[in-house]
Amino acid sequence: MPADIAERTQVRVWMSASEGTFLIHALAIMYGSGAAPDAADKISKGLSPQVHRDFDWLESELKKGGGKYLVGDHLTAADTMMGFSVAFILKMGLGTSGKKWPAVEAWLANIESTEAYQRAVNKTGHTLG
Template identity: 40%
Template sequence: MAPITLYFLQASRSIRIAWVLEELGLDYEVVFADRENGKAPQWMKDQTGGLGKLPALKDGDLMLYESGNITEYLCDTYDKQNKLLPPVGDPKRYAVLHWVHAAEATYALHALAVLYCRWFQKDGDVAKTEEGASVNVQKDLDYLGQVLEMSKGKFLLGEQLTAADCMMEFTADFVFARKLGTQGKSWPRVEQYVKDCQATSTWQKAQKKTGHKL
């Protein structure tokens, strides 16, 4: 048994953690599940506890939840060279953590508002509601594109991949794959960013090991 176990739900944020683990060169075991009726199967929820949300990661006796939290834990515990996340007190750390948190607290939040319009609105004009909810998504993508244009490399903070990219790649890919708020528009720089992330050897190793697909 590998010392680290990643509980991986298909078509989910779990790919973020597999990518971080590959970037850090850590040995890990994958416990994989396909979705059942669009949700995590009960057996995986029983194994992981908490709210039953994935990914979850077990390291020894410690069970961790939330992809941003797991990413920060793995970096603080195993990233001795501060490859993905600068040390506490370094201003660059907080530039990285800005995106680690924005990936969920801003970008995913706004995209899921659109998805929930499709899933849960029972009355009224779903298309109009989705159009209104799309405004925030488009502003987010505009800003992301501007940041990438100003970057001195392929990734958010330059040529060096960081935890910021390990978190943001999935969110951007998910938005484009599900056309959440894009309303027929395109963001070439952001789309290229997703391709550049997925072209890294570590992302490809994570995808191959886990079978991730959207």
């Protein structure tokens, strides 16, 4: 965690948002569609705006901060947690069809290429591919 209290607070905000905002909205589409396959398109259409707002927020914040990392000038737990959530949502196509977020995609590619991120992935043994 960063020593600076403002940066530490921002890391915690993004860590919370990774699951408490981004995944909550995206998983509602996945679980709703699984529970009611005949209504999957309607569910996705109805819930996708929430996912779009989440990604629009992330896109905006990345552009404001330069886009390389969420907080500060190096990889933090915020990037790792948000990276997993964002990669999962994009890979599964949960509410993201029809829209692109270039800053989000560039940030994700950047963090996934770092040695620290690769160590974390290798340690868990989990991949989305």
